[in-house]
Amino acid sequence: MSANDLPENSTPTLKELDIPGRTGPVSEIQRAAGGTSYSNPLEFRVATAPELKAPAIKQALNGATLDPFAAQDELTAVIDYVGMDLDDEITVTWTGAPGTPGGGSNPIINGNTSSELDLSTLVPGAKTRIDRSSDKSKAVTFPVRTYTIKAVEDVKPQITSVKGSPSGDEIPEGGTTVETAVTLTGTAAKGQKVEVFDGATSRGDATADVTTGNWALSDSGLSLTTHLYKAKALYGSGFESSARTFSVVEKLNVIQTRFPRYIRVSPDGTRVYVLGFASEITNRVITIDLIDLATHRVIKSANIDTRLPNDFNISPDGNRLYVCFSREIQEYSSSDLSHLRTFTNTNFRSTLQISPDNSKLYAPGELLGAKGGKTEISDIATGRFIRSVNIGFIPVASSLSADGRYLYIALGIYSSQLAIFEINTDRTTYLDLRTLAINIVASPDGKFVYALSENQILQISTPAHIITLRRNIEPGLSNLAITPDGKHLCGVGVAGEAAIFDADTLAIRKIAAGSGSKAVAFSKNGQRVYICNYADHTVWDSPW
Incomplete structure (x- = not known):
């Protein structure tokens, strides 16, 4: 067929497709000398566009506020949409508050992340190329959800009191007691955990009250010797408290x-x-x-x-x-x-x-x-x-x-x-x-x-x-x-x-x-x- 076979000023016809479903466009040519020639059919599927949800942060349990200590070891974006396939490529970008330094916006591609964030707000944005195209401009953008990063003070924990148990008598620094069980109280960052040590031996964790920052821990089975207690922050910089010492001695x-x-x-x-x-x-x-x-x-x-x-x-x-x-x-x-x-x-x-x-x-x-x-x-x-x-x-x-x-x-x-x-x-x-x-x-x-x-x-x-x-x-x-x-x-x-x-x-x-x-x-x-x-x-x- 030559170009002379086409009618002058001929234009293709656009036809609305049924969505979703299957369509089979077929081209035809009507010849000047009469007759019509048909192409082989090209059949493809038109799918429904996925309904994309705003990304979430796993460590922000209320969906709006992120406690930085909850994400100090791991920050996880949750991406979910109907029709997700195994090979879909998803790109997540963490965007900080206005004025955040250049290091504050960090791309994460399929789980690989870059440096830490230091922000007052955090926006996990996401795109996905569900057509498996290598053209990034064709990626579909998810809706945006903004999280406020909760301000938490990096408080050095303190041991403020040691009392014998069950008497409840205060044991002064460097003092003695005949009781083999004690209750330690102290302060730390509100809502955060401390680990209490007697020497190099861990005696357990305690959680500071979310309102007062006070914590308490009971310890028992103490031997007749000098004991040295410290509280170590399980948050922030991991500060340690000053030591609190006393000796368990024989009774009167x-x-x-x-x-x-x-x-x-x-x-x-x-x-x-x-x-x-x-x-x-x-x-x-x-x-x-x-x-x-x-x-x-x-x-x-x-x-x-x-x-x-x-x-x-x-x-x-x-x-x-x-x-x-x-x-x-x-x-x-x-x-x-x-x-x-x-x-x-x-x-x-x-x-x-x-x-x-x-x-x-x-x-x-x-x-x-x-x-x-x-x-x-x-x-x-x-x-x-x-x-x-x-x-x-x-x-x-x-x-x-x-x-x-x-x-x-x-x-x-x-x-x-x-x-x-x-x-x-x-x-x-x-x-x-x-x-x-x-x-x-x-x-x-x-x-x-x-x-x-x-x-x-x-x-x-x-x-x-x-x-x-x-x-x-x-x-x-x-x-x-x-x-x-x-x-x-x-x-x-x-x-x-x-x-x-x-x-x-x-x-x-x-x-x-x-x-x-x-x-x-x-x-x-x-x-x-x-x-x-x-x-x-x-x-x-x-x-x-």
Whole structure:
């Protein structure tokens, strides 16, 4: 057929097709010479255009707001339409808020994604080429759905409280408990999870309240050891909280003894020595009881005198015990409680300290009445008196600085002064406490001295010797002890209770004690306190 066979100015005819369905267009040519020629039929199917739904984000459960922490590990676009075939190619584009940096709009083709998003709004857009054409311009576009990205603060979690269970008693930082179950509470990003660790061991997850950000976790089966808890954020940057430590210790041990008045702990922490006596003169017997802390039993006892002692101490090397009487000091073996020597002089001794190098005895006392206070210094090796130093008023208690430089002497009967005797120079200065101190203790680190009066406790900085803190207390405390790390003090004297002080702030909390508590000491590790209960004839070995 040639072009001459076609009529001039002939135009094709457009015919509306039935949709959906099958159609079969056929072309025909009417020839000028007559007759008609027909083409072979071309048959194809016309389908209904798919109904495309707006893409959704799997991690945005309400269909409108996306919590960024819910999508921090994975962000999934959900594409669904009727007629989806296995080989359909779908392109998803994440579009951020206006002004989002160039990296904020990231194409994802069949599951392969690019960098993270940092946006305030997020629009998952999508196109698909359902005809399998390689021409991207023919892709069909889905409707758009815009999500608001929820603002969530990347909060560092905190452990704000640890309480024993079931008592509900607060366990202070670095404190002890006899309970083997605890409840931890803290704060974190609202609605987010934290993982709680004891050391390197996970103890479980907790979810912060969506309104307050508070979380709680209970832990049980704790062993008798020191525990260190941290909370780690399972969101954002994965911050960790500060550590919270405490120790689970054995329960109270009650040790029977006789009229306990003074107590000293051996340097190795395995034994305590208790000096006891009745107040009544008739049939008074002074006893020393040696207690084994492993068994909590008195393993040796000795009746040493019938006179009234004024103080009791143990040598720094742990080999000797010294009992201070009015006119003499008696020395005993710490191993078998046998009497070794007697130091004598004319002073009325009130209190006794031993130099850190185990070479000298310092015995403050008085000779001539209210203003006749002196400190006697004796050489331990020879047993000889060296000299005495005037200190003024009558001493009632003393404490030696850890380095042996200063002897602090409370003059609380007639004077509010604290005598500060500098041993190397024999120089004595005074600090007016404005209260009558009845007990005093120096911190092991040499930073502070603590003075106790009837209704106050004072913190005194050294070596400046300035009162840095003063706190009013309930009357009744008469004896102080300090932990080996210098962080806490314990005061006794009030029936049925003892007072634990924070050494930095002098904040106070109460613990139980027996009846008529007279003396107190801490264990070598500082985790237990030993309280002499005079009226009960007991020593309490107690957690605090």
